Amino acid sequence: MSVRALAQELYALEREVERLRHELKQAPPPRRDEIDLELLQATAERDRLRAVLRAKKEIL
Template sequence: MSVRTLAQELYALERKVERLSHELEQASPPRKDEIDLELLRATAERDRLRAVLRAKKG
């Protein structure tokens, strides 16, 4: 995967994490667990892509 593609995917995940964080703050209690799980997954994927991108750059 190219560095550019990784950077684009990372940017999309950054936006998703921001959106989910905002949704979590405003969500009703039954929905919070679902959003929190999705946020955890997106954050983990974002962090993984950051590491891959750093490795490719270095």
């Protein structure tokens, strides 16, 4: 995957994490656990992709 494609995907994940954080603040208690799990998964994927992008940049 190219650096540009990784950066675009990372940007989309950043937006998704922010959307989920906002949604979590406004969610009713029964839905919070589900959103929290989605947030944890999105954050983990974002962090993984950030590390991949950082490693690719160091190679270049």
